[in-house]
Amino acid sequence: MYQYDEHDQRLLDQRVAQFRDQMRRHLAGELSADEFRPLRLQNGLYIQRHAPMFRISVPYGHLASRQLRKLAHLARSYDRGYAHFTTRTNVQFNWPKLEDVPEMLAELASVQMHANQTSGNCIRNITADPFAGVAADEVADPRPFAEILRQWATYNPEFAFLPRKFKIAFNSAAEDRVVLRVYDIGLDLVRNEAGELGFRVLVGGGLGRTPILGEEIKPFLPWQHLISYCEAILRVYNRWGRRDNLWKARIKILVKALGPEEFGRQVEEEWANGKDGPNTITAAELARVSAHFAPPAYETLPAQDAAFDELLAGNKAFATWVKRNVRAHRQPGYAAVVLSLKKTGTAPGDVTAEQMDLIADLADRFSFGEARMLHEQNVALADVRRTDLFELWQAARAAGLATPNIGLLTDIICCPGGDFCSLANARSIPIADAIQRRFDDLDYQHDIGEIDLNISGCMNSCGHHHVGHIGILGVDKNDEEWYQVSIGGTQGNGTTLGKVIGPSFALDEIVGVIEKLLETYVELRHEDERFIDTVQRVGTEPFKVRVYADRQPQRKAAHV
């Protein structure tokens, strides 16, 4: 993975020094709360419900084992022994002390980590395919481009005070694994007819209060122009994006108001001035950065392994885990493993210091010292020899990291919600917990099959509820927590937004609602049809009818 040179390190050290001084001046009363706010946000520091929340960036989700150990150390020394992995491949601490954050930043900087621009109206952490470099369906490795763009976005002086936050993602494979169309800029790595590498550029996607899917404004941008073209997009947005209304300030509103065609035209016009200028990426720079992502020293292994097949045949629990949590790898004899952070009884995405240490150990022993965060809030070890899978499984299982539920009902995407987040309208963790407890039975889960259940505690949609096959959204009604349910959303290539099925529900109704949705599915499904396939075939009506048919009247009266 990318290793800092002296320039990267100096910049990061200067950032830590800058924020240390800002915190000092804030505590001394020289920097008011209002003046301090955007500064602390751009260093990952929120003031939350119980305590500050500190959000650390993990660029394109890559973590080295020493970085995981540092996170474990921070969890023990400054927090309550755990951290939370988010849908944006960030890591959050919920209980740090305000005045400790500069020191936490200094500790992070010692392992080339930071909290750069993880909040605020600036360019946020850039995400990429978690299986970059190992997926068989990959066009090319997106990580060198993600790193080049990370450097361009980091402490960019022109774009630190945009109308609103700005998120960029890279897809690089036949199958979209980053939900590309919900990003402000979606960069789809493709080859043109001549076999040259470039990007299909989408803009204006986003979830939140007004969910919109990104639209293509350029079918093919040669890779050399990645920076100059993104700069043109950002400049048009920074100058002309709305600033009068927080809820209409994302680029998606500007793109919708102008239309993608006119927005694209304005970008082209702006780009004409920067194209072929100094921001053009040189072959030497791409080669330099790409060298950091060279494949690890794989062994030459046979594609088939009798001992492994024997273990698989002889151990049902292991076989189930392999089926759900292990993915194919392009290198013969290797596999990519997904460690589940979705064990029933644990908030989705929460991971203890001990687990982080263990993941670091497992990465060192089995996967060249690296782990990767998934936007589904799980962790992957991307380069594991198949002959090591059994040993890895045993170690992971002992630590509660081997729940064989990847892609199943209890593999819930869930934001921290009202238990922690001051933006939330409702709690989300208790909903996830109730659903996980009710449907904990693995045979049932396997019968139901692949299903994405996503929960957000408010319209900001950190839990991606719009693109869940089942989406649950916390809403506030007269200071009470209510939950709106949608179905039919999907992520991936055919990303679609779910449809709300009707009036919202009380917390204690939700499990019953999910039961009815699943019953309806089981009754209506054709063979080999997933929940989402059935919804797409029959529509939402039968589900709606079933859910509301025998709903208690007083509930209806309570909330429309």
Place this chain on the structure above:
Amino acid sequence: MSDKIIKNGRVVADDRLTVSLAEGEVPADIAVPAGPVLVPLAVWQARREELLARARSGEVGVWLAAGEDVAALADDLGLLQIVGLHFPKFTDGRSYSAATLLRTRYGYQGELRAIGQVLRDQFNYMTRCGFDALQPQAERYTDEQLEAAVASIDDFTQPYQRSVKDPLPLFRRVERGTGREVQQ
């Protein structure tokens, strides 16, 4: 409280007045005081002939509000010696792009002054975008605080990006190691 500004990295005295149009005031009617002033774009456009000589001598400069297009000044940048760009709030970043465009696209060489809510924690980004004069509101900093704030201009000494101050991005500005060399 300080009525000084930072110019080219040094704290200097400054008595330039920023003229604003109060509600109901018409550009053609307002008094433009004698001595160094910055006038709003609308005043400049309405009274260009009258103010031309004072603009050439540097006594009159023009300031743009955050939403105003810098293209409106394109034809006058050869004669203007001072242009101000306003920050209505320090979180309104439009003037960073305006400054960048003035310096690069339009080749403006004169003084480019940040006015409005100008805070020391943005000095580095402002100077990188081409501002050479930074004018915090008079009540915001004491003289001592302003002297101390000059150091903020150098918060980042070798940034990643190309900007007005650094015409080349880092990968063209310095020799960087290859991955193999830096990997341990």
